[in-house]
Amino acid sequence: MNNFVFQNPTKLIFGKGMIAQLSTEIPTTKKILVTFGGGSVKKNGVYEQVKEALANHDVTEFWGIEPNPAVETLREAIDLGKRLKADFVLAVGGGSVIDGSKLIAAGIAYDGDAWDLVKNNALAKHTVDLGAVLTLPATGSEMNSGAVISNLEKQEKLVFGSPTSFPKFSILDPQVTYSLPKFQLGCGIVDTFVHIMEQYMTFPSNSMVMDRWAEGLLQTLVTLAPRIMEDQTNYDVMSNFMLTATMALNGFIAMGTPQDWATHMIGHELTAFKGITHGVSLAIVYPSMLQVMINDKMDKLVQYAERVWGITDGTPEEKAKAAIKKTEQFFRSVNIPTKLSEVDVYEDTVKDIVFRFKERNIKLGEKQNIDYTVIERILLKSL
Structure with a gap:
């Protein structure tokens, strides 16, 4: 830790x-x-x-x-x-x-x-x-x-x-929250989920308490999401969601842990260039980022697969890929798009974003190994 x-x-x-x-x-x-x-x-x-x-x-x-x-x-x-x-x-x-x-x-x-x-x-x-x-x-x-x-x-x-x-x-x-549009609720669910993952899905750091708290919040979201989309006037459901969203980004699950935030930084550029809603940008970028960075995140992906999604069969790589698929399916289950083409963003915008990261000469991720060439791979996979 x-x-x-x-x-x-x-x-x-x-x-x-x-x-x-x-x-x-x-x-x-x-x-x-x-x-x-x-x-x-x-x-x-x-x-x-x-x-x-x-x-x-x-x-x-x-x-x-x-x-x-x-x-x-x-x-x-x-x-x-x-x-x-x-x-x-x-x-x-x-x-x-x-x-x-x-x-x-x-x-x-x-x-x-x-x-x-x-x-x-x-x-x-x-x-x-x-x-x-x-x-x-x-x-x-x-x-x-x-x-x-x-x-x-x-x-x-x-x-x-x-x-x-x-x-x-x-x-x-x-x-x-009872009168919020379903789209905003779906974006809120995705935003909360990815906030947790940015602090959890890195590499093992012997932060056992943080891991279990993060996994508990993720499981809570997975349980709540269909109930939120079905009936957002259930006080107990919405109170649990509201508190989960707060606990996801108040420092509570970040004590002593490495953090990623690459998806957020890339997503911000989608918003800056094309006005994409924040939650949508995360749903589009995050699954592709996991696919590109699968080897770097393998240990935590396997842990996530087993503890959050109950995936116990297969090799480590098979578990990791299954967990990534489950993540994208979860975003789709709350009616949020997961591909750039669904929001009319294509290769020209990808080039603009990649050029901006190249210009800034910054590297992202918990290991600072996501440069503009990796960002290009992530965005092209998101098309």
Whole structure:
């Protein structure tokens, strides 16, 4: 097991009716900038609950944070926050709203341009306080310090994060998921699954506790997925899904373990170039990545095959291949495409992405052995 330091300062407030806790979690002395996405919170009752809870607070609303939040939009929110002298940002929405709000909170406290913070995370030394009300389980952003920010002008999608970017608290009421579109739920399931795999599917590191926790979360998702797609108004099902998505990326399963994240980095480029939904990009890239990197990941693939999918027959290679097939079938079972051609992406885009990685001269994966030539093989296999 590798050395590690684990600290997660986010307070998790979970359950029915918990949005009302906002009234006591945020001091009435704060000037609050409340950030929203496209308006779904007005249809599912969340907006009214937030408004009621903050009736005695100084509140200004900012609307319009898009999926894959764009720095162009976030700059507007930062400017508003600075004019108001806001000292608390409350994100109400899914992962994109929370991601974007992390940059907003940092940007309000920063004198320069927000994209500087994304390009150089070390500049984000201070932020105003941040809280979250989660409406879509997927990214885990509600309980970590990371975010992914897009730049539409530059066609870039980059990771932003700072130790100061953890939400002070996050409120999770599973009832708010009842009206989510099935496509968003499917993407959320895939996103959560791949988050776990990025931290688990590497090489054995004697992190027995982490392995079992990760495998437990994966098995939970496999069990929940068909029930979610059948009836998303089952409180017990949705509460377990919501908590699984949070635990998948709050550092809980990453203690002392090597991590991969190649699929996410490649997927970000698909989004940057073609606007592909994040969960879809992961479902397309991940099975192909496993096929290309099968020899490097053989030991963990066999363990995954046996413990998560119950595959016990065959040679190690046969078990590994069967597990990869099961993974792709699982993504398809929640109606998410697993091939680039299904989302109208072809070889010209592959060439653009490969060239970008070649230009950046970076290597991905837990062994830092996935260069632009390997990325090309992965994407061509994804066609």
